Amino acid sequence: MLAAFTASFVGANRRLRRPVAAGAAIALLASVATWFIAIEVIGALGGGGLDVQAATGLLAVAVLLVVMNWFFHKVYWTGWIAAHNRRRRALLGTGGLSALTGLAILGFTSVYREGFEVVLFLQNLRLQAGSGTVLEGVSIGFGLTMLVGIATFAFQHRLPYRRMLVATGVLLGFVLLVMVGETIQELQLAGWLPTTSIGMSFPGFVNLWFATFPTVEGLVAQVIAAALVIGSYFLAEHVRVRAPRARAAQAAAAPETL
Numbered sequence: 001m002l003a004a005f006t007a008s009f010v011g012a013n014r015r016l017r018r019p020v021a022a023g024a025a026i027a028l029l030a031s032v033a034t035w036f037i038a039i040e041v042i043g044a045l046g047g048g049g050l051d052v053q054a055a056t057g058l059l060a061v062a063v064l065l066v067v068m069n070w071f072f073h074k075v076y077w078t079g080w081i082a083a084h085n086r087r088r089r090a091l092l093g094t095g096g097l098s099a100l101t102g103l104a105i106l107g108f109t110s111v112y113r114e115g116f117e118v119v120l121f122l123q124n125l126r127l128q129a130g131s132g133t134v135l136e137g138v139s140i141g142f143g144l145t146m147l148v149g150i151a152t153f154a155f156q157h158r159l160p161y162r163r164m165l166v167a168t169g170v171l172l173g174f175v176l177l178v179m180v181g182e183t184i185q186e187l188q189l190a191g192w193l194p195t196t197s198i199g200m201s202f203p204g205f206v207n208l209w210f211a212t213f214p215t216v217e218g219l220v221a222q223v224i225a226a227a228l229v230i231g232s233y234f235l236a237e238h239v240r241v242r243a244p245r246a247r248a249a250q251a252a253a254a255p256e257t258l
Contacts, residue, residue: 002110002149019100030108031115038119041070042127050190051061057183061120061225064176068169068229124183173229180225181211184218193217 002024044050128132187193196216206212212222 001171002153004106008244016100016103019103020107023104023109026104027108027111031119031211034116034119034123038123038231039126039131042123047174050186051192052185053124053127054186054190054192055129057179060121061125061176061179063117064172064179065225065228066115068172068176068232074176083195147251173226176225176229177222178209180222181213181218184215184221185211185213188217190214 002020042052042056107135124136127187129161184193189194198214198216198219200214202212212218
């Protein structure tokens with residue numbers, strides 16, 4: 001997002017990257033504050049009880065399903081980036097303090113939206129593994145994100161974005177299936193869902209690494225999650241490619257029919 005906003009800030013406009021970076025830095029601090037606020041709220045609701053873990057697990061799954069929804073990406077993200085770019089162009093036309101403030105707000109909103117989403121997603125993991133373990137992973141992820149960010153700004157036009165997005169999608173798909181399996185198990189332990197065995201057991205590594213357990217509820221939920229992601233991809237492709245082609249073909253054939 002930041003690279004898309006600031007790609008045109010070259011030459012004399014390079015200084016305009018500073019307010020965007022300032023807004024992004026404030027967004028990072030706001031994301032950290034949101035982390036502690038979320039901890040306080042969850043603590044007030046009952047801490048690490050099974051009911052709270054199950055509820056935060058459902059929230060994490062919902063966030064991931066939105067992130068992995070390709071139709072959502074085609075519609076929402078395209079509009080989100082386009083709206084930000086329109087706002088950026090309008091601000092560049094105004095100049096002065098209002099333009100700098102607006103660019104800072106753009107930097108803030110583009111980063112804090114992601115930070116807020118990540119904070120919500122990580123609460124279930126925090127309840128399971130503890131804040132220390134989660135923050136270790138966050139530190140590693142943040143470092144890798146900084147490296148990707150540096151590469152993105154340095155080699156904007158030469159990076160294999162499509163391959164990067166595909167790799168990211170595969171990793172997120174794996175995380176989604178794991179989170180769905182763990183959440184269903186937590187719901188069963190909390191008594192929110194029944195437990196129906198399929199009459200066989202899986203090797204321990206399957207339970208540990210894939211959160212796939214021999215219950216009807218867990219397996220069905222993981223299949224549904226995978227179907228939603230794959231189905232949203234084909235729906236997005238239909239809207240983006242196939243439907244326009246079909247309309248173009250019909251329009252081309254209409255004069256001949258007449």
